[in-house]
Amino acid sequence: MTPAQEETMDLALITKPTRSRRKKRAGAAPVHIGGGNDGVAIIGDTNGTAYLFGASEDARMPAEEVYNRIGNLTRVLHDALRELGYDKDLAATREHLPDARDRLAYIARVTGAAAEKVLNAVDHARSVQGELVQQAASLCSRWQAVRTYTAGQAVQDRATPAGRKLVDETCEFFAGLDGQADRTQAILTDIMMAQDFHDLTGQVIRKVVALAQSMEEQLLRLLIQTTPPDQRRRVADEGLAGPVVSAKEREDVVTDQAQVDDLLASLGF
Amino acid sequence: MSTDARFLIVDDFSTMRRIVRNLLKEIGFSNAEEAEDGQIALNMLKATKFDFVVSDINMPNMNGFELLKNMRADDSLKGIPVLMVTAEAKKEDIVAAAQGGASGYIVKPFTKATLEEKVQKIMQKATA
Numbered sequence: 001m002t003p004a005q006e007e008t009m010d011l012a013l014i015t016k017p018t019r020s021r022r023k024k025r026a027g028a029a030p031v032h033i034g035g036g037n038d039g040v041a042i043i044g045d046t047n048g049t050a051y052l053f054g055a056s057e058d059a060r061m062p063a064e065e066v067y068n069r070i071g072n073l074t075r076v077l078h079d080a081l082r083e084l085g086y087d088k089d090l091a092a093t094r095e096h097l098p099d100a101r102d103r104l105a106y107i108a109r110v111t112g113a114a115a116e117k118v119l120n121a122v123d124h125a126r127s128v129q130g131e132l133v134q135q136a137a138s139l140c141s142r143w144q145a146v147r148t149y150t151a152g153q154a155v156q157d158r159a160t161p162a163g164r165k166l167v168d169e170t171c172e173f174f175a176g177l178d179g180q181a182d183r184t185q186a187i188l189t190d191i192m193m194a195q196d197f198h199d200l201t202g203q204v205i206r207k208v209v210a211l212a213q214s215m216e217e218q219l220l221r222l223l224i225q226t227t228p229p230d231q232r233r234r235v236a237d238e239g240l241a242g243p244v245v246s247a248k249e250r251e252d253v254v255t256d257q258a259q260v261d262d263l264l265a266s267l268g269f
Numbered sequence: 270m271s272t273d274a275r276f277l278i279v280d281d282f283s284t285m286r287r288i289v290r291n292l293l294k295e296i297g298f299s300n301a302e303e304a305e306d307g308q309i310a311l312n313m314l315k316a317t318k319f320d321f322v323v324s325d326i327n328m329p330n331m332n333g334f335e336l337l338k339n340m341r342a343d344d345s346l347k348g349i350p351v352l353m354v355t356a357e358a359k360k361e362d363i364v365a366a367a368q369g370g371a372s373g374y375i376v377k378p379f380t381k382a383t384l385e386e387k388v389q390k391i392m393q394k395a396t397a
Contacts, residue, residue, distance in 0.1 A: 112282075112283075112284060115284045116283070116284060116287075119284065119287050119288070119291075122291075123291075185295075189291075189292075189295065189381055192288055192291055192292075193288060193292075193378070193380065193381065195284055195288060196284070196285060196288055196377055196378045196379075197378075198282060198284040198285075199280070199282040199284055199285040199356070199377060200356055200377060200378065202282055203327060203356055
């Protein structure tokens with residue numbers, strides 16, 4: 001039996017009762033030993049077998065020994081990962097995390113740009129709307145003058161009923177334009193407010209990215225510890241499928257249409 | 270406080286700064302500046318006179334709570350109303366903001382009516 005196997009056995013006794021022991025314990029309520037109400041975290045079963053349940057200041061096992069055992073457990077985990085081949089899965093997971101991070105950052109960037117584009121469009125629409133309202137106000141006053149004129153006795157014989165009706169309707173249209181402009185402004189405000197999704201989703205994405213980064217660091221540490229020194233080299237990046245989410249420091253991708261055109265030109269297109 | 274009141278909008282998301290700025294303009298306050306985080310905001314507040322601060326909470330470098338704390342500890346800034354506009358909807362955050370001296374608290378997403386109501390209310394209180 002190797003020292004690691006011995007340690008595994010030892011830890012199994014401490015952290016996880018064997019099947020036969022579990023069977024024995026079935027129906028037997030766990031009992032505290034070592035002081036009753038003093039919060040001791042060592043639990044025993046009725047046949048007197050003790051195992052560590054959690055840490056406590058009053059626990060009989062000294063803190064140093066607990067740390068040693070945690071250290072041993074970590075080493076056993078490392079060995080087990082390597083022996084079972086999970087180190088490769090770990091490496092693959094670790095390699096996928098930066099990709100996942102970049103993709104999330106890409107989503108945040110693209111949605112942010114889309115939100116800005118919508119806000120620009122809203123601003124532009126407001127400006128156009130403002131100009132229309134201004135021009136309409138100017139025309140409205142002039143058409144009101146025409147209305148007054150056509151209603152006067154002097155032109156009764158020259159202004160046809162259809163002409164007078166057209167003037168009236170035109171004046172009413174201009175008069176109602178302010179209300180319509182207000183409604184359009186309210187719609188534009190709604191469109192603008194809807195862009196706050198970028199702030200809300202962006203905050204969530206930031207948290208997830210930070211979490212992924214932390215996980216990546218932890219996995220990398222674990223990976224380095226579980227990988228034999230002669231195999232500690234990074235597997236070459238095989239590139240990303242779909243849109244390029246992080247073109248930074250990459251020479252194998254283009255970042256804009258000009259580069260596409262240059263590339264095509266260099267190929268004779 | 271008149272419609273000439275000078276606002277400082279503090280948020281790390283440019284989209285949100287822009288939305289708040291446009292809303293304030295619609296409400297009638299077109300005099301507004303922007304800051305990306307609490308530290309930049311604090312520097313701006315110390316350099317120029319502002320009448321009202323609309324601040325996010327979750328920001329890099331200096332968050333909204335720290336900005337509020339710094340403002341309330343500074344004699345020249347402690348009188349400026351601070352309206353928190355944030356996605357942090359935890360009660361403890363709202364309580365912390367109130368205890369820290371915030372003048373109001375709006376949870377994102379919000380409406381124009383909510384912002385208008387809070388701003389008007391805070392302004393009335395400030396001028397009373």
